[in-house]
Amino acid sequence: MNMDTVRQRGLVLLGCGKMGSAMLAGWLRGGLPPASVWVLDPNPSGWLKTQGVHLNAPLPEDPAIVLIAVKPQMMGAALPQLAALGGGGTLFLTVAAGTTIATYEAVLGVATPIVRAMPNTPAAIAKGITAITGNDHATEAHMALAEALLSAVGQVVRIEGEHQMDAVTAVSGSGPAYVFHLIETLAAAGAAEGLPPALAMQLAKATVAGAGALAEAAEDDPAQLRINVTSPGGTTAAALKVLMDEGRGFPALLREAVHAAAERGRELGR
Template identity: 50%
Template sequence: MSSNASHLPSSLILVGAGKMGGSMLEGWLKVGMKPEGVTVLDPRPSDEMTRLCEKRGIALNPTESAAPDVLVLAIKPQMLDDAASLVNACLGPHTLIVSILAGKTVGDLRARLPASGAIVRAMPNLPASIGRGATGAAVNDQVSEGQRLMADALLASNGIVEWLPTEDLIDAVTAVSGSGPAYVFHLVECLAEAGAAAGLPKELAERLARATVTGAGELLFQSDLPPATLRQNVTSPGGTTAAALEVLMRDPDGMKALMREAVAAAKRRAEELAG
């Protein structure tokens, strides 16, 4: 992780402390965010979040709070309209909004939050909950370099951050890394099912498939080699892996074409939700 504690904000309001919001908060605390500078607003906090706030001295649903350096929007997208007046009242002239609301553009946020100025729109993914996330982020024209560094410090506490040249690329990021963990989980399902069809006991096939994908992922994480090189390194000419890859890589119905179609479908849906 590249998070730099020196760029963490001194004050932050987290709006929405569900699975993703709570995971982000834990990441900020791990890299040095001062808990007394954090306020959590959530009408129905989990017991776990309530205990965390009590243990670390984090303000939970106070009646009043000063305008923060950063306000992180981590509610469900459909809750934005209901929460807009509360959020707008929390904003100061120098507050940076970091939004992880899928399908809600900077324009949507500006329309619902008239007091907003600097906005970072980010798309994290589920592995952020274990510190191995992949986040794509874009800024509007009011974000200063100092604010971008603050956002980078916060987002990088949960994994890697890729800064996008324009917000228009967020939908493609959503289709690749935002939805991508589900594709990998389905790969494990399919590999286990194929193993069972080949004669393995179902439970054994599931264990082998799970260990194979997690092990390959860790190897990819630790290696500087391109994925194609890693694939070639485990593929002996004329061997069993080569025979399987002939099926997976054949055109026009191989994995590449299927994945391109799947990502395109996810991107179209993201665009529909944004519209």
């Protein structure tokens, strides 16, 4: 099963909000014909209506793949309408948070190949990272197809199994919010030191974005990059003495935050 199969048999996208739209835009840019795409969405955007895809139309009988991108709270109403496609011929790929593979198998049948994925919001600008894992019926070809589709919005990694998904969610799924909060608080701290708020925000955004890009591009690991910018007894060292404090700094704070997110994910998945 490959992208040629998708072109021939079709792709069904259930839900076309921000994540669904980002993926669809990436596929269309990559050459997937709009005529090969069926979208089911109760409130289609103006952009979606202009893309030439089959919108809320009768589905193909044997699509290559169904991609589920609805919000978890809409899953109960949305999934049963696809139950007829379960059973083995169609790959189901889900990017919905919190819904377990077992839940899909209960509706679609245990013989259905299912790949569960956790993307994150930088997918909107093709800078996302998505972790994937499959059930027992997801073959290497299914996993490769899932990777090919999800790579339209960024990097894709495979995890050992679904037991790691809550940790992934806590690091990369929820992680952009932690970084946005860092930008907020860094800008506020700059304003508290006398900078105009707009200038402090510009500095904070560019600094976090630039440091992230450097961390990805550099051969050195982030610890070495930190050391490189820290002169002994200098300004950065004074700040890091606070931030790296084991009791009240980033090490303890982020461990606690990521653990809280992972625990909440486990609760939601029960």
